Amino acid sequence: MPTITLIPGDGIGPEVTRAVVRVLEATGFTPAWETFSAGAGAVDEHGTTLPPALLESIARNKVALKGPVTTPVGKGFTSVNVGLRKALDLYANLRPVANLPSVPSRFQDVDLLIVRENTEDLYAGLEHTVVPGVVESLKIITEKASTRIAEFAFEQARRRGRKRVTAVHKANIMKLSDGLFLDCARTVAARYPDIAFDDRIVDAACMHLVMHPERMDVLLLPNLYGDIVSDLCAGLVGGLGVVPAANLGEGGVGVFEAVHGTAPDIAGRDIANPTALLLSAVLMLEHLREDARAAAITSALKQVLASGHVTPDLGGTATTTSFADAICRTLIS
Numbered sequence: 506m507p508t509i510t511l512i513p514g515d516g517i518g519p520e521v522t523r524a525v526v527r528v529l530e531a532t533g534f535t536p537a538w539e540t541f542s543a544g545a546g547a548v549d550e551h552g553t554t555l556p557p558a559l560l561e562s563i564a565r566n567k568v569a570l571k572g573p574v575t576t577p578v579g580k581g582f583t584s585v586n587v588g589l590r591k592a593l594d595l596y597a598n599l600r601p602v603a604n605l606p607s608v609p610s611r612f613q614d615v616d617l618l619i620v621r622e623n624t625e626d627l628y629a630g631l632e633h634t635v636v637p638g639v640v641e642s643l644k645i646i647t648e649k650a651s652t653r654i655a656e657f658a659f660e661q662a663r664r665r666g667r668k669r670v671t672a673v674h675k676a677n678i679m680k681l682s683d684g685l686f687l688d689c690a691r692t693v694a695a696r697y698p699d700i701a702f703d704d705r706i707v708d709a710a711c712m713h714l715v716m717h718p719e720r721m722d723v724l725l726l727p728n729l730y731g732d733i734v735s736d737l738c739a740g741l742v743g744g745l746g747v748v749p750a751a752n753l754g755e756g757g758v759g760v761f762e763a764v765h766g767t768a769p770d771i772a773g774r775d776i777a778n779p780t781a782l783l784l785s786a787v788l789m790l791e792h793l794r795e796d797a798r799a800a801a802i803t804s805a806l807k808q809v810l811a812s813g814h815v816t817p818d819l820g821g822t823a824t825t826t827s828f829a830d831a832i833c834r835t836l837i838s
């Protein structure tokens with residue numbers, strides 16, 4: 506069994522993490538967990554949101570499961586998520602977005618895989634004042650990073666039996682930057698004749714997504730559009746509370762996390778919904794080639810959701826603990 510870095514996080518983080526670890530272990534997946542605090546929880550003890558021992562642990566183990574964390578606001582601390590991405594070069598953000606039973610949503614049959622480039626674009630943070638009243642913010646797009654993320658998208662598509670990758674861009678206006686991103690995607694696409702490829706301009710892609718999301722498959726986006734479109738897509742299936750995510754780097758490094766925050770309004774009450782973190786753990790199992798366990802958990806989760814034994818955010822009366830118990834029972838039945 507592997508050793509996995511565990512970051513329970515703040516607020517509801519420890520509650521949902523406990524539930525997810527229990528479900529994982531009910532499948533017989535019993536790794537050694539190296540547990541660390543991060544974010545606000547780490548500041549008192551370590552004076553930083555990202556203790557060096559945590560980064561060393563992830564670099565060593567390659568895989569981490571992370572609950573939501575609070576980044577102290579206005580005190581000069583780096584966001585944990587941004588810090589992790591930079592320190593570990595987690596260049597790919599992967600978000601499957603699909604309907605789940607008992608989760609109210611405006612659309613059915615949504616089954617998207619969103620691949621977002623995580624390291625460059627306008628997020629390079631290169632901004633300056635040219636003259637008072639005029640600022641420049643630099644959009645960095647490189648052939649290397651664009652090719653790397655396109656290869657990642659096609660590899661994921663192939664591994665997951667997907668049919669089509671759509672590159673999303675604004676190359677009609679940003680001919681050089683988005684043009685380079687699109688050219689790299691086209692070049693990589695030519696090496697994957699088994700997977701269809703097309704492209705859409707970001708505004709048209711958004712309209713298509715909110716009209717016919719079921720017609721789209723894998724989306725490949727540069728950082729900024731990826732940030733916006735991935736939340737839009739979460740909204741298509743019921744919101745951030747039910748969507749998993751992974752941040753992946755070279756050499757098999759991966760940090761698997763829920764997309765929602767620490768939910769301070771419900772923390773400590775055993776009513777948080779662990780679905781998003783559980784689906785992130787499913788991504789982690791797939792990453793570790795534990796496909797049978799991943800499929801078993803997905804199936805048990807869907808059965809319990811379909812039974813109506815759901816947490817209050819989905820209109821039910823289940824607790825975090827009883828929801829996890831029901832999944833564990835389904836797994837061993």
Ligand code: NAI
Nearest residue numbers: 573574575576746764765766767768769770771777778818
């Ligand atoms: P939030 O996602 O924590 O909460 C928004 C609403 O969704 C709240 O009503 C909350 O109760 C509900 N909610 C969220 N997750 C839920 C779950 N699993 N089950 C049931 N209900 C759930 O967003 P908010 O309030 O903007 O942020 C709170 C804190 O979380 C902030 O300190 C923020 O920095 C942090 N945060 C951390 C993230 C991360 O570590 N990945 C991501 C987003 C926010």
